[in-house]
Amino acid sequence: xxxxxxxxxxxxxxxxxxxxxxxxxxxxxxxxxxxxxxxxxxxxxxxxxxxxxxxxxxxxxxxxxxxxxxxxxxxxxxxxxxxxxxxxxxxxxxxxxxxxxxxxxxxxxxxxxxxxxxxxxxxxxxxxxxxxxxxxxxxxxxxxxxxxxxxxxxxxxxxxxxxxxxxxxxxxxxxxxxxxxxxxxxxxxxxxxxxxxxxxxxxxxxxxxxxxxxxxxxxxxxxxxxxxxxxxxxxxxxxxxxxxxxxxxxxxxxxxxxxxxxxxxxxxxxxxxxxxxxxxxxxxxxxxxxxxxxxxxxxxxxxxxxxxxxxxxxxxxxxxxxxxxxxxxxxxxxxxxxxxxxxxxxxxxxxxxxxxxxxxxxxxxxxxxxxxxxxxxxxxxxxxxxxxxxxxxxxxxxxxxxxxxxxxxxxxxxxxxxxxxxxxxxxxxxxxxxxxxxxxxxxxxxxxxxxxxxxxxxxxxxxxxxxxxxxxxxxxxxxxxxxxxxxxxxxxxxxxxxxxxxxxxxxxxxxxxxxxxxxxxxxxxxxxxxxxxxxxxxxxxxxxxxxxxxxxxxxxxxxxxxxxxxxxxxxxxxxxxxxxxxxxxxxxxxxxxxxxxxxxxxxxxxxxxxxxxxxxxxxxxxxxxxxxxxxxxxxxxxxxxxxxxxxxxxxxxxxx
Amino acid sequence: xxxxxxxxxxxxxxxxxxxxxxxxxxxxxxxxxxxxxxxxxxxxxxxxxxxxxxxxxxxxxxxxxxxxxxxxxxxxxxxxxxxx
Numbered sequence: 057x058x059x060x061x062x063x064x065x066x067x068x069x070x071x072x073x074x075x076x077x078x079x080x081x082x083x084x085x086x087x088x089x090x091x092x093x094x095x096x097x098x099x100x101x102x103x104x105x106x107x108x109x110x111x112x113x114x115x116x117x118x119x120x121x122x123x124x125x126x127x128x129x130x131x132x133x134x135x136x137x138x139x140x141x142x143x144x145x146x147x148x149x150x151x152x153x154x155x156x157x158x159x160x161x162x163x164x165x166x167x168x169x170x171x172x173x174x175x176x177x178x179x180x181x182x183x184x185x186x187x188x189x190x191x192x193x194x195x196x197x198x199x200x201x202x203x204x205x206x207x208x209x210x211x212x213x214x215x216x217x218x219x220x221x222x223x224x225x226x227x228x229x230x231x232x233x234x235x236x237x238x239x240x241x242x243x244x245x246x247x248x249x250x251x252x253x254x255x256x257x258x259x260x261x262x263x264x265x266x267x268x269x270x271x272x273x274x275x276x277x278x279x280x281x282x283x284x285x286x287x288x289x290x291x292x293x294x295x296x297x298x299x300x301x302x303x304x305x306x307x308x309x310x311x312x313x314x315x316x317x318x319x320x321x322x323x324x325x326x327x328x329x330x331x332x333x334x335x336x337x338x339x340x341x342x343x344x345x346x347x348x349x350x351x352x353x354x355x356x357x358x359x360x361x362x363x364x365x366x367x368x369x370x371x372x373x374x375x376x377x378x379x380x381x382x383x384x385x386x387x388x389x390x391x392x393x394x395x396x397x398x399x400x401x402x403x404x405x406x407x408x409x410x411x412x413x414x415x416x417x418x419x420x421x422x423x424x425x426x427x428x429x430x431x432x433x434x435x436x437x438x439x440x441x442x443x444x445x446x447x448x449x450x451x452x453x454x455x456x457x458x459x460x461x462x463x464x465x466x467x468x469x470x471x472x473x474x475x476x477x478x479x480x481x482x483x484x485x486x487x488x489x490x491x492x493x494x495x496x497x498x499x500x501x502x503x504x505x506x507x508x509x510x511x512x513x514x515x516x517x518x519x520x521x522x523x524x525x526x527x528x529x530x531x532x533x534x535x536x537x538x539x540x541x542x543x544x545x546x547x548x549x550x551x552x553x554x555x556x557x558x559x560x561x562x563x564x565x566x567x568x569x570x571x572x573x574x575x576x577x578x579x580x581x582x583x584x585x586x587x588x589x590x591x592x593x594x595x596x597x598x599x600x601x602x603x604x605x606x607x608x609x610x611x612x613x614x615x616x617x618x619x620x621x622x623x624x625x626x627x628x629x630x631x632x633x634x635x636x637x638x639x640x641x642x643x644x645x646x647x648x649x650x651x652x653x654x655x656x657x658x659x660x661x662x663x664x665x666x667x668x669x670x671x672x673x674x675x676x677x678x679x680x681x682x683x684x685x686x687x688x689x690x691x692x693x694x695x696x697x698x699x700x701x702x703x704x705x706x707x708x709x710x711x712x
Numbered sequence: 713x714x715x716x717x718x719x720x721x722x723x724x725x726x727x728x729x730x731x732x733x734x735x736x737x738x739x740x741x742x743x744x745x746x747x748x749x750x751x752x753x754x755x756x757x758x759x760x761x762x763x764x765x766x767x768x769x770x771x772x773x774x775x776x777x778x779x780x781x782x783x784x785x786x787x788x789x790x791x792x793x794x795x796x
Contacts, residue, residue, distance in 0.1 A: 131750040163777040166752055194777070310749045343772050343781070344763040443781040447769030546770050546783040547747045 073114070074233035075123045076226070077152035079174055081167055082129030082137075083436070083551045085187050086158045087560060088216035090126050093226045112150075115226070122230040125150040131549075133173045134306045144303050148289045153233035153240075154180040156225060161198045161213060162191030164325055168317035171207060173306070175251060178296035180232035183211040184225040189218065190552075195330035203324040208251035217557075240293055254316040259308060263301045270304070271297035339553045342440035352444050355437070356463045363425045363467030364498055370420030378412050398592045405588025410580040413627055413673065414573070422572050425464055425471035426565035429478075432460065434560050436551030438478060446546055452529070453536030455479065455546065458488045465495035469670055470576070473677040474568050482682075483541045489678055490535055490690050493670040494528040494697070496521070499629040500666045506632055507662040512655040520659060524666050527701055531693070575680030576673050583672040587626050596623075596638070611702045612712030614653065616642055617661050624665055625672055631665045656709040660702050668698035726759060726771060727788035734760045734795040741789025748790070751780055758795055 078093075080086045094113040111126040127150065130143040137143055147155075155174045159167030164185065175181045185191075185198045203211040210228040214221035253260055270287050286300040302309060342348050386408045394400040432438045438460065446456035454462075461475030469492050476488040496504060501521075509517040590596050596619050603622075604615030611618075616638040624631035632649065639647045653661060669691045670678070678687035706712035729735055737757045740748055752775055753759065760774040770781040782790075 135750055165776060166778060169752075307746055307749075310746075311754050314749070314752055314754055339779070340762065343765070343779070345766050349766070439781075443770050443772065444765055446781070446783070447765060447767045545744060545747070545786045546781055547744065547751055547753075547786055548770075548781045549751060550772070550779040550781055 072237075073121050073123050074153045074230060074237040075125060075151055076229045076233050077125045077127055077147055077150050077155050078158060079127055079147070079155050079170065080129060080158035080186075081131055081160070081170060082549070084129070084158050084160050084167070085216045086126070086129060088557065089158050089184065089186060089214070089222060090124065091559075092216050092219045092222040094124055115230070117223070117227045117230045120230050120234050122233060124226070125152065130170070132170060132306065132310065133177075133303055145285060148285065148294055151292075151294050152179060153236040154182065154229045156182045156184060156229040158184045158186050158214075158216075160191070161185035161188045162194045162196045164198065164203075165314075165318045165321035168207075168320055169310070169313035172254065172313045172316060173302065173309075175207065175209070176302035176309075177299035179299070180229075180236055181207065181209045182225055182229040182232065183207055183209065184214045184221070185211065186214045186216055188213050188215045188220070193330070193333050195328040197326040197328075199324045199326065203320070206320045206324065255309065255312050259305075259312060262308070263298060263305060266301035266304055267297040270300045335553045339436070339440065339550065342437065342553070343443050343550065345444075348440070348444050352441050352459075355432075355441070356460070359425075359428055359432075359460065359464055360467055362428055363421055363464055363471070366424045367421035367467060368498070370424070371416040374419060375412060375416040378415050383408055383412075398589070401592040402585055402588035405591070406581050406585035409588070409626070410584035411577075413580050413584070414577055421468035422471040422474070423565065423569050425467065425475065426568050427561060429460065429464070429471075429475050430561040430564040430568075431556045433478065434554070434556035434564070436553045439548060439551045440553075443546070443548065443550065451536070452491065452532030453487045453539070453542070454484055454491070454532070458484065458491075461488065462491055462495060465492040465497060466501070467498055469493055469495065469497045469674045470572065470677045473674065473681055474572060476681070477568070481541070483539055486682060486686055486690075487532065487535045487539060489682060489686075490693065491528060491532050493674055493678070493690055493694055494524070494531055494667060496524055496666045497628065499627065499671075502629060503624075503631045503665050504662040507649065507658045507665075508655075511650055511658050516655070516659060517662075520663050520666070523663055523701065523705070527667060527697055531697060571680065572677065576676035579676035579679070580672055584626060587623055591623070600638075609712065610699060610706070611660055611664060612706040612709075613657055613661055613664075617653065617657070621661075621665055621668055625669055625675075627673075628665065628671045635661075654711065656706075656711050660705050660709065660711065663705060664698045664702040666698075667694060667701060669695050724791065724794060725788050726761070726773065726782070726790040726792070727784055729761050729794075731761050731763055734758055735790075735792040736795050737790060738792040739790075741786075744786050744789055748786070752776070753780070753790065759790070759792075 078086055078090060090111070090113070094115050113124045113126070115122055115124050127143070127146055128137040130137040133142070133144040133147070135143050155177070157167075157171040157174055159171065171181060171183050183203065185200065185203065188198070191198070198211075198213050200211040200213050210225075210232075212221045212225040212228070214225055216222060255263065270290050286303060289295050290297050290300045342351060386404055390404050390407070391397065391400045394403055429438075432441075438457065441459055442456035444456060445459035449456050449458050449462075452458075457478050457480075458476065461472040461478065464475060465472035472492040472495075473489050476485045476492065479485045479488050504520050504524075505517050508520050590599065599622070600615040600619045603618045607613050607615055607618035617635060620631055620635035620638055623634045635652065636647065636649065639652050649658060669675070675687055675691060678690055682690075703712065724735065726735060735758070737753060737755050737759060739755065740753065748754070757775060762772040762774050762779060764771055768784050770783055771787040773780050773782060773787075
């Protein structure tokens with residue numbers, strides 16, 4: 057970018073474009089609003105958010121280019137809606153020139169306090185009373201003229217879904233942002249008057265003192281003011297000293313804001329009596345014990361079955377297509393390209409086996425679950441389920457929101473780990489992901505059933521599941537006690553129920569799915585290559601010899617069982633096939649499971665396989681979501697749990 | 713430190729209120745006051761108990777047009793006068 061760009065009015069450098077921040081409480085339809093607003097969208101880029109990636113879209117209205125920055129839904133400026141940063145820091149990082157507050161037209165009293173807080177910052181504010189369609193159904197109409205007077209800024213009635221009023225609101229915001237940009241760069245003098253204060257005398261005095269301190273800070277400290285982000289923002293001209301003071305004193309100002317909001321809402325709303333909407337009635341049912349709990353159980357079972365059936369069906373089809381179409385080609389081509397047979401075979405493990413693994417885990421199970429989870433989130437049902445399950449999951453250090461991912465883990469762990477994104481704190485996500493990895497997925501359940509039921513009977517198979525479940529609950533209790541911090545108290549607004557918007561659901565599922573493919577594919581390939589080499593080069597004999605005595609002593613299992621458990625890291629469903637393949641090589645002939653191990657040994661083998669280190673796709677998901685250290689910690693914990701449980705069982709069953 | 717005055721008759725807490733009861737909030741436990749203020753649960757607000765979840769789970773209250781779920785111990789920290 058060169059300085060010459062400054063002379064060109066239309067395409068200035070990106071940094072010089074006015075910035076409009078979209079701010080609103082959760083569930084005000086902000087994402088639909090954004091989609092409508094950025095219809096004229098040119099490109100998207102990620103703003104340098106701190107821990108949260110902010111969506112920044114370049115838009116053009118009435119010939120003015122601007123950035124529209126989407127911020128997470130928040131209840132106040134000092135709320136912590138995502139990650140560890142308070143909302144005002146995210147907002148200041150975006151350095152907006154104007155704020156577009158999106159609110160629920162049907163409940164202004166609840167939403168105006170956030171608008172007042174934004175106005176207090178000293179930035180131009182445009183107010184969008186959104187969801188006018190839902191408000192009309194509830195008998196509420198908004199007098200935007202009166203609202204504009206009260207707010208001392210433009211107010212619009214908007215409906216994001218239908219696109220009504222959105223462009224006008226955005227145009228106003230961009231216009232005000234461009235004006236402020238011009239004032240800040242000195243090409244225009246400020247216009248308009250500051251709005252009258254809503255605060256009583258004492259609060260106003262304290263505001264003035266704090267503002268004076270903050271501007272003193274930034275004058276005396278200069279660049280060092282950056283150490284205090286508020287003083288730094290004042291220094292950088294992002295907000296006024298008074299604006300910064302209102303952030304610092306948010307705690308004492310909040311009740312005055314709500315009082316003003318209630319009074320303004322009463323002046324700007326016209327209400328008529330209408331019967332309760334069906335969606336509201338259903339929403340009430342979802343959180344009452346009856347029929348809420350049966351409904352929750354039904355939805356959980358359906359979610360599990362959908363992931364299992366749809367995922368399984370797709371996995372079978374994609375797997376078959378790959379084995380029929382791609383595998384033979386790879387089998388023919390790879391040995392030609394790589395003339396060393398051991399290496400060629402190892403590469404086939406990686407490319408053929410690894411990518412097949414992605415196709416038969418990633419795409420089918422992950423995408424199915426994401427679509428489902430996104431639909432449940434978008435409908436607002438997830439918060440109802442969260443409330444019902446809050447008490448039960450609270451024992452494990454998790455909020456009720458964790459119920460759906462943890463239960464869905466029984467289908468496949470990988471999407472469930474991404475599903476823990478519905479949890480808010482890192483602590484919750486670590487505990488949630490840990491429990492998810494202990495829940496036997498469909499592949500591990502198949503191993504448990506196939507290894508135990510034919511030889512020790514179905515009751516023993518159920519017993520094995522019982523043990524795995526018991527260990528999972530115990531691990532949750534332990535993790536809750538050991539991981540510092542505690543479950544915060546639940547104070548949650550219940551989202552109204554809405555029909556999910558297919559485009560949102562698809563978009564949300566797609567973004568998460570993409571993240572999975574990008575993160576998991578390299579790990580699948582690398583892991584497959586390493587295990588392929590160990591297998592093809594015959595190194596596994598050495599591994600078996602090395603770990604054999606330990607496996608025999610601790611678990612009472614033959615050495616090859618230990619190697620098979622290690623290799624099942626690639627894909628858990630391989631645990632039995634690999635065992636039989638190793639056995640065939642060791643014994644020189646194909647052997648049935650029953651010949652290799654006693655029923656008691658198979659029982660221990662099944663439980664240890666189910667609990668030990670998650671499969672490589674799960675590990676990739678853990679690493680991508682929580683970082684390498686947490687992933688390694690979770691993997692090591694599951695291995696330790698598996699070995700300890702296996703050792704205790706082996707002693708109880710008299711095989712070690 | 714408790715103030716050295718005779719305690720006033722304890723107002724009903726939200727945790728003790730039955731389903732359907734309405735309460736005008738008088739005091740909020742300072743430990744949760746900030747979080748509750750963000751949801752509009754401030755002195756003077758009127759809450760109606762909509763339902764309770766089993767095993768001492770969250771209490772669901774209606775505030776204006778929205779429903780809020782509050783942990784039982786948060787509800788226990790909200791006291792007020794019954795409203796007809």
